[in-house]
Amino acid sequence: MTTANTEPKAHSHGLGQIPVSKLDTHGSYDVAAFPVPNGREEEWRFTPVRRLKGLHDWKGTADGTDETVVDAPEGVTFETVGRDDERLGKAGLPVNRVIAQAYTSFEEATVVTVPQSLVADKPITIDRQALGGTAFEQLVIDVKPMAEATVIISNTGTGVRAGSLDVHVGEGAKLTLVSLQEWDHDTVEVSQHNARVGKDASFKSVVITLGGDLVRLSPRVSYEGRGGNAELYGLYFAGDGQYHEHRSLIDHNVSNTRSRVDYKGALNGSGAHTVWIGDVIIGEGTTGTDSYENNRNLQLTDDTRVDSVPNLEIFTGEVAGAGHASATGRLDDIHLFYLRSRGIPEEEARRLIIRGYFLDIVNRIESQELRDRVMEKVERKLAAHE
Amino acid sequence: MTKFEIRGLRADVLISEDERQEILKGVDLTINSGETHAIMGPNGSGKSTLAYAIAGHPRYEITEGEVLLDGENVLDMEVDERARAGVFLAMQYPVEVPGVSMSNFLRSSVTSVRGEAPKLRQFSKELQGAMKNLSIDAAFAARGVNEGFSGGEKKRHEILQLELLKPKVAVLDETDSGLDVDALKIVSEGINRAQADSDLGVMLITHYTRILNYVKPDFVHVFSEGRIAESGGPELADVLESEGYERFAKAGA
Numbered sequence: 001m002t003t004a005n006t007e008p009k010a011h012s013h014g015l016g017q018i019p020v021s022k023l024d025t026h027g028s029y030d031v032a033a034f035p036v037p038n039g040r041e042e043e044w045r046f047t048p049v050r051r052l053k054g055l056h057d058w059k060g061t062a063d064g065t066d067e068t069v070v071d072a073p074e075g076v077t078f079e080t081v082g083r084d085d086e087r088l089g090k091a092g093l094p095v096n097r098v099i100a101q102a103y104t105s106f107e108e109a110t111v112v113t114v115p116q117s118l119v120a121d122k123p124i125t126i127d128r129q130a131l132g133g134t135a136f137e138q139l140v141i142d143v144k145p146m147a148e149a150t151v152i153i154s155n156t157g158t159g160v161r162a163g164s165l166d167v168h169v170g171e172g173a174k175l176t177l178v179s180l181q182e183w184d185h186d187t188v189e190v191s192q193h194n195a196r197v198g199k200d201a202s203f204k205s206v207v208i209t210l211g212g213d214l215v216r217l218s219p220r221v222s223y224e225g226r227g228g229n230a231e232l233y234g235l236y237f238a239g240d241g242q243y244h245e246h247r248s249l250i251d252h253n254v255s256n257t258r259s260r261v262d263y264k265g266a267l268n269g270s271g272a273h274t275v276w277i278g279d280v281i282i283g284e285g286t287t288g289t290d291s292y293e294n295n296r297n298l299q300l301t302d303d304t305r306v307d308s309v310p311n312l313e314i315f316t317g318e319v320a321g322a323g324h325a326s327a328t329g330r331l332d333d334i335h336l337f338y339l340r341s342r343g344i345p346e347e348e349a350r351r352l353i354i355r356g357y358f359l360d361i362v363n364r365i366e367s368q369e370l371r372d373r374v375m376e377k378v379e380r381k382l383a384a385h386e
Numbered sequence: 387m388t389k390f391e392i393r394g395l396r397a398d399v400l401i402s403e404d405e406r407q408e409i410l411k412g413v414d415l416t417i418n419s420g421e422t423h424a425i426m427g428p429n430g431s432g433k434s435t436l437a438y439a440i441a442g443h444p445r446y447e448i449t450e451g452e453v454l455l456d457g458e459n460v461l462d463m464e465v466d467e468r469a470r471a472g473v474f475l476a477m478q479y480p481v482e483v484p485g486v487s488m489s490n491f492l493r494s495s496v497t498s499v500r501g502e503a504p505k506l507r508q509f510s511k512e513l514q515g516a517m518k519n520l521s522i523d524a525a526f527a528a529r530g531v532n533e534g535f536s537g538g539e540k541k542r543h544e545i546l547q548l549e550l551l552k553p554k555v556a557v558l559d560e561t562d563s564g565l566d567v568d569a570l571k572i573v574s575e576g577i578n579r580a581q582a583d584s585d586l587g588v589m590l591i592t593h594y595t596r597i598l599n600y601v602k603p604d605f606v607h608v609f610s611e612g613r614i615a616e617s618g619g620p621e622l623a624d625v626l627e628s629e630g631y632e633r634f635a636k637a638g639a
């Protein structure tokens with residue numbers, strides 16, 4: 001378990017005293033701006049670089065294909081656009097070489113627009129199945145002022161995928177984004193979610209990562225006006241040999257903004273490794289920021305590794321609230337004992353406890369059907385090692 | 387007719403990886419169905435240890451002796467098997483299991499103990515009835531197991547489980563402590579109902595004679611320094627109440 005960084009730390013780049021989270025705030029569209037990672041850099045130190053299937057030092061051709069099924073309520077538009085569309089790349093710079101590579105290499109992008117004041121009566125669903133190969137992608141979700149929508153992105157299949165998902169939540173708008181990573185066991189994904197949260201707007205993200213060989217996902221939030229609210233929830237469950245890394249950054253660059261980050265993980269099986277990095281920056285000169293982040297991990301078997309690093313950096317004296325918590329533990333044998341003392345067999349008792357553990361995250365998903373699907377997958381992963 | 391026998395039971399509390407301490411120093415007790423045995427004794431004498439050892443709590447280890455339910459050694463069974471065989475423990479400090487709803491938990495345990503899932507309709511009717519009998523608000527069914535329950539609320543839920551699971555023998559560890567006067571009566575009625583219902587054998591661990599006015603003991607045992615120091619009839623409880631445990635502590639030493 002790694003400890004929290006709340007102080008600026010010296011860094012080996014020769015940049016002198018820079019806060020650790022600042023590492024993640026510089027970015028570029030240019031691949032050459034990032035050296036080829038070798039795994040020893042601060043931002044890559046957890047990631048098994050050699051399992052990136054060449055993404056970190058890309059020399060191949062993007063040959064991947066997807067089958068995507070989209071369902072959207074009336075009024076919501078879907079466009080396939082070229083590289084020169086001016087709406088692309090506006091929510092945040094690529095923060096690592098792989099994302100910059102994706103930005104350099106993509107050929108077509110998708111822009112989803114929820115027009116002003118439209119309150120979508122059903123979720124926008126994007127079911128994407130990767131059919132092999134490597135693909136770079138850009139998706140923009142633009143929720144115009146006062147509009148309200150839920151977007152559910154479901155990722156399945158096999159392949160190597162990298163790219164950005166840009167989210168604009170306009171003034172007074174509300175967006176719930178559910179992103180499911182239910183990849184096949186050999187898939188590699190490196191992606192960045194950039195959210196720009198407008199004045200009095202509200203953004204809720206629910207990231208569910210269950211599949212893949214290696215998933216590295218960086219959700220990032222910044223604000224465009226006061227009253228912006230961002231809630232980031234996450235559930236990950238790494239089985240045998242799986243690597244799941246989630247690194248969020250909330251940049252409270254505007255006064256009177258709120259954020260909550262709550263990620264919960266479980267690990268079950270030999271070599272499962274999860275990483276959670278939670279950066280929160282409370283910007284210079286801002287006032288009234290309210291922020292809290294929490295990460296919990298449950299190691300169901302011994303041969304697993306958890307890294308959990310909250311970073312909270314405050315550059316102002318006027319904060320309404322800022323805190324973080326991180327805890328990693330085993331299944332509580334006294335909880336198990338209590339359930340079993342009522343006749344419930346061990347496997348079922350474990351199942352009940354794991355369900356209970358993830359319940360508050362899963363309940364952030366509105367659709368009962370989707371909640372059931374996630375819980376069912378969780379139970380299947382749990383059963384894999386009984 | 388059920389016979390529950392504890393024979394020469396010795397047990398250690400596991401304090402840490404390489405530290406343990408013997409708490410039970412040879413306990414002998416036989417409970418026949420329908421009988422109520424009150425166990426009274428000073429703090430720290432090992433009453434809860436006895437209760438936990440019978441149930442198979444992971445922090446205790448039996449070093450000697452047996453616990454037989456109709457001749458079958460309960461100690462050879464897994465924790466959940468013991469419960470399914472008909473041994474029930476109402477804990478002194480019931481455990482909070484966050485996120486697991488009381489109703490799911492109760493349905494799972496009833497299903498396990500009865501060996502088949504009760505019909506949903508029938509079960510919710512049964513549950514509602516049992517909760518009502520114990521003056522438990524229906525809203526508790528949706529809450530996490532013991533999560534944020536008051537001390538008294540937890541105790542009522544232990545008895546709710548006793549009534550639903552219908553065991554052959556029940557160990558009730560200070561079920562009366564933390565209960566207000568009305569609750570004490572309600573909970574006692576629950577114990578008596580369970581006993582009338584299925585000829586339950588009861589081991590009632592308590593510090594107070596108050597509950598014995600409602601749940602009449604057939605035998606009273608004094609527990610001291612890890613064993614039963616003296617046994618008698620109901621009148622022994624009154625002696626203990628007026629005189630305390632001093633002479634037993636000395637006798638056991």
Ligand SMILES: Nc1ncnc2c1ncn2[C@@H]1O[C@H](COP(=O)(O)OP(=O)(O)OP(=O)(O)O)[C@@H](O)[C@H]1O
Nearest residue numbers: 399400401407409428429430431432433434435436
């Ligand atoms: N982890 C532990 N480390 C050291 N001693 C322990 C530990 N757990 C229990 N004990 C000791 O075991 C002894 C028996 O405890 P037990 O809970 O069985 O007593 P009890 O008779 O139920 O007391 P009470 O009437 O207060 O409930 C006590 O002296 C207690 O301090």
Ligand SMILES: [Mg+2]
Nearest residue numbers: 433434435478
């Ligand atoms: Mg006790």
